[in-house]
Amino acid sequence: MNESLLNEVHQITADVLRKDANAVPVSATRDLVPGWDSLAHVNIVIALEQRFDLQFLPEEMVEMLSVELIAMLLDEKLAARRQSV
Numbered sequence: 116m117n118e119s120l121l122n123e124v125h126q127i128t129a130d131v132l133r134k135d136a137n138a139v140p141v142s143a144t145r146d147l148v149p150g151w152d153s154l155a156h157v158n159i160v161i162a163l164e165q166r167f168d169l170q171f172l173p174e175e176m177v178e179m180l181s182v183e184l185i186a187m188l189l190d191e192k193l194a195a196r197r198q199s200v
Contacts, residue, residue, distance in 0.1 A: 141182040
């Protein structure tokens with residue numbers, strides 16, 4: 116996985132949650148991160164969609180259980196977009 120992408124997703128997630136990035140472990144599931152509730156999750160998705168100019172499907176949003184999983188999904192979507200151009 117692209118380390119730069121992981122770092123960016125990590126920072127965006129921490130910013131949306133209004134936390135220091137150290138308080139949001141990349142492998143911790145969202146139910147273990149205080150403040151990462153359903154509304155915060157939607158806001159993270161929106162921030163990522165705006166930053167990377169793409170859209171997540173509802174079934175993809177359900178799979179976004181950690182920063183690490185979000186970055187992997189985003190990496191796949193970005194790679195698919197590069198291949199289609």
